[in-house]
Amino acid sequence: MDKYMPISWYIGTEWTMPAKGLRKQVLSLDNFKFLNKPHLVSKVVVKVEEVQNLNGRESQYLSNELIEQEQKVEIGSALTPVDCYVELLVRQLVVGERARCFIATKTEEIRFILTLIKIEETKEIYKLNVAEMYALAMRYKENGVVMFKQYPYFAHAYFSRAAKFLISYKPFEGLTLHKDGISSEEMQMLFTQIQTNLAACLLNEQRYDDVLYQTKFVEEHPNATEKSIYRRAMAFYHLKEFEKAQKLIESVSNYQGKKEFAKLHQRLGESWKTSNEQYKNVVKRMFS
Structure with a gap:
């Protein structure tokens, strides 16, 4: 059925949140079947690659030790500005999506590739x-x-x-x-x-x-x-x-x-x- 087919127009499109200085460019959607995105209360598994321009800023999610490894993220647990923004970007991804992400700073953008591998738990606030x-x-x-x-x-x-x-x-x-x-x-x-x-x-x-x-x-x-x-x-x-x-x-x-x-x-x-x-x-x- 059509509703189970990949949404071709979604691939390659760009999402932005100008007020926060955030944007993402979709690179690929592997095994896409449903538009499943994490809610505000979620535990997910992600992978981060190719981090650029972090320049010493604090971040657990973008740390060298975790690059190119699967890591678990509980939305709402970030303790640095960069990680707060990473969580916002995670919530804009669907399962299987790989996207190039950007976080604006006063000098240059922090850049990295983010993949949402799976959602382990998620629940709407209400x-x-x-x-x-x-x-x-x-x-x-x-x-x-x-x-x-x-x-x-x-x-x-x-x-x-x-x-x-x-x-x-x-x-x-x-x-x-x-x-x-x-x-x-x-x-x-x-x-x-x-x-x-x-x-x-x-x-x-x-x-x-x-x-x-x-x-x-x-x-x-x-x-x-x-x-x-x-x-x-x-x-x-x-x-x-x-x-x-x-x-x-x-x-x-x-x-x-x-x-x-x-x-x-x-x-x-x-x-x-x-x-x-x-x-x-x-x-x-x-x-x-």
């Missing part, structure tokens, strides 16, 4: 149960924590994806360990941790209003973590909401003995004093 979704969000959160210091943009992407997955189960109150494999308390705790991680990314990006949005839970939960309180206070400080920042800091037990809180509290006092003096000078000039 088919995951609560416990599976929790485990996936936890993995993304942990990946983001590992990448945050060196690759904050990619950490932010992991945290955002994890938060979106968990939001689909809100409100969490109806979840139980017996029925869902995860309790509402566990789900809420993970969601709060991810919001706190997102706040750190947003502080780096100077998106202070967004930090306040992500840390609203601090005002609602008396047992909010010190990290979340500190990041909310930092956002208030940068927005010159000095009184709100001070109240938050002073709500923390023994804040004077905690280096970061004590330092921010001191900065607040100095900034508040400067702001008041500037205001007085403005008024004085207006009425002198």
Whole structure:
């Protein structure tokens, strides 16, 4: 039947994702029968060949030790920018496809040949149960924590994806360990941790209003973590909401003995004093 015949027009065509600087050129399709592509949750076997212009960039998938060997890839486990992009390219291949792939950089393109040999496991996101979704969000959160210091943009992407997955189960109150494999308390705790991680990314990006949005839970939960309180206070400080920042800091037990809180509290006092003096000078000039 025609539907089982190779799709001749697919061979030799090019796929691009300009926003990410990615593209691929199909070289061949061996034993093509079905349009099977990996989903976001997948374990696959691939082979990498002819890597060019990596130029010392970190990559597990494109490392010299694994070139021209079959290697297993679990989508969503990448811990470097190059590997995150390789996973995106893997998801654009069908089983049996061999393609020349390109990742744009500031200087020249990273080039390599990628073959998707087989898909061992794959599952659509909407088919995951609560416990599976929790485990996936936890993995993304942990990946983001590992990448945050060196690759904050990619950490932010992991945290955002994890938060979106968990939001689909809100409100969490109806979840139980017996029925869902995860309790509402566990789900809420993970969601709060991810919001706190997102706040750190947003502080780096100077998106202070967004930090306040992500840390609203601090005002609602008396047992909010010190990290979340500190990041909310930092956002208030940068927005010159000095009184709100001070109240938050002073709500923390023994804040004077905690280096970061004590330092921010001191900065607040100095900034508040400067702001008041500037205001007085403005008024004085207006009425002198």
